[in-house]
Amino acid sequence: MKEVCPCGRHAAFDDCCGRFLGTGVPAPDAESLMRSRYTAFVRGDAAHLMATWHVSTRPASLELEEGVKWLGLEVKRHSPVDGTHAEVEFVARSRLQGRGQRLHERSRFVREDGHWLYVDGDLL
Structure with missing residues (x-):
């Protein structure tokens, strides 16, 4: 059974965000990049977060x-x-030491040399 991608698209990880994490393959749009960044947080992949910032x-x-x-x-x-x-x-939900947390953000992205990159965001 294939691992389900945590980004919420209900697809296999390898067919979804796994295509972008650690591969150098650029996400086709800002939403896909944002989903891959969420997945990087889930998987503890700081290298992907830095590379896409x-x-x-x-x-x-x-x-x-x-x-x-x-x-x-x-x-x-x-x-x-x-x-x-x-x-x-987006809204990302998490739990830390038993306390639920909710991150609601409007993120800005820019595309340079064919790669979408996270710039910054406003908390909502």
């Missing part, structure tokens, strides 16, 4: 918080602005 806002290093259990992702809206800019609104 725009250099203008990327931190020098990234320490993922231990003990976070990611519970689900809901994409509310994917809004292409133009051919190289897009926004994705």
Whole structure:
């Protein structure tokens, strides 16, 4: 039985976000990149998060918080602005030390050299 991708698309991991994590294959759109970044958080893949973060806002290093259990992702809206800019609104649910958490964000993405990159976001 194939592993189901945690991004919420109800597809096999290898056929979904697994195509982008650690492969260098670019996501075809901002929503797919955002879903792959969520999956990277679920799998503890800081390298993918750093590689898909725009250099203008990327931190020098990234320490993922231990003990976070990611519970689900809901994409509310994917809004292409133009051919190289897009926004994705999403809600990601998690649990840390028994406490439920909800991250509702509108993220901004830019496409450079054929690769979508996360720039920043606003908490909603």
